[in-house]
Amino acid sequence: MDSIIKNLQSEVYVPITPDPIWTPITKELSEMTIALVTCAGVHLKSDKRFNLAGDTGFRKVPGDVESDDLMVSHGGYDNSDVNKDINCMFPIDRIRELAKEGFIKSIAPINFGVMGGGGDIEAFTNETGPKIAKLLGEEKVDAVILTAG
Amino acid sequence: MILQRAIEDSGIPTVLIAALPPVARQNGSPRIVSPKVPMGANAGEPNNIEMQTNIVRDTLEQLIKIETPGTIVPLPYEYEAKV
Numbered sequence: 563m564d565s566i567i568k569n570l571q572s573e574v575y576v577p578i579t580p581d582p583i584w585t586p587i588t589k590e591l592s593e594m595t596i597a598l599v600t601c602a603g604v605h606l607k608s609d610k611r612f613n614l615a616g617d618t619g620f621r622k623v624p625g626d627v628e629s630d631d632l633m634v635s636h637g638g639y640d641n642s643d644v645n646k647d648i649n650c651m652f653p654i655d656r657i658r659e660l661a662k663e664g665f666i667k668s669i670a671p672i673n674f675g676v677m678g679g680g681g682d683i684e685a686f687t688n689e690t691g692p693k694i695a696k697l698l699g700e701e702k703v704d705a706v707i708l709t710a711g
Numbered sequence: 712m713i714l715q716r717a718i719e720d721s722g723i724p725t726v727l728i729a730a731l732p733p734v735a736r737q738n739g740s741p742r743i744v745s746p747k748v749p750m751g752a753n754a755g756e757p758n759n760i761e762m763q764t765n766i767v768r769d770t771l772e773q774l775i776k777i778e779t780p781g782t783i784v785p786l787p788y789e790y791e792a793k794v
Contacts, residue, residue: 579738579739583716591775599714643756646757650755651753665768665771666771686713686714687713691713692721694714695721704723707767708725710714711730
């Protein structure tokens with residue numbers, strides 16, 4: 563039997579799911595500092611826009627920023643909703659309201675926007691991702707909400 | 712998902728609000744919630760504070776509830792973009 567199937571290969575593309583990654587929760591929500599990270603191209607209006615042709619950089623968003631001072635530069639999705647209200651992709655006002663009512667402890671002092679949805683996957687995986695993770699760790703962030711895809 | 716995995720791998724738990732949840736699971740996202748939203752309004756209808764708050768609050772609750780990597784939890788909120 564082995565000799566029969568040995569040189570056969572499926573013509574159907576089978577995507578490979580990467581190995582599971584898991585960090586357990588150790589705190590109550592009311593004790594957590596939560597950061598927002600989005601691949602939707604969010605950044606300060608005063609910051610450098612993303613290069614719509616491909617950009618593996620990231621932009622820092624302070625936790626106390628006015629949401630009116632944020633904008634999006636991203637060529638990969640319809641920006642019309644997020645241009646009306648940044649919170650529909652980057653719910654920073656909602657997180658702060660939940661912190662005010664005590665549902666969580668606080669919003670992180672630093673949050674992040676990148677322009678995801680493709681591009682240099684290797685750079686995102688080996689450079690951008692670990693850099694952002696390290697900065698979040700330095701800010702003692704307890705958990706992260708992401709919006710993407 | 713790449714960023715989510717990098718952050719989770721560094722020891723910080725994460726949850727993703729996804730408009731395309733099967734793609735997120737395929738790419739190894741550890742925790743996924745999926746309101747019925749289009750790409751571009753993952754956290755809910757623009758200027759609908761009530762919907763956005765509910766989505767964010769439920770997302771945080773699922774952050775601590777989900778026990779298995781790759782779990783998708785649908786959220787009962789719907790927004791259809793007018794295009």
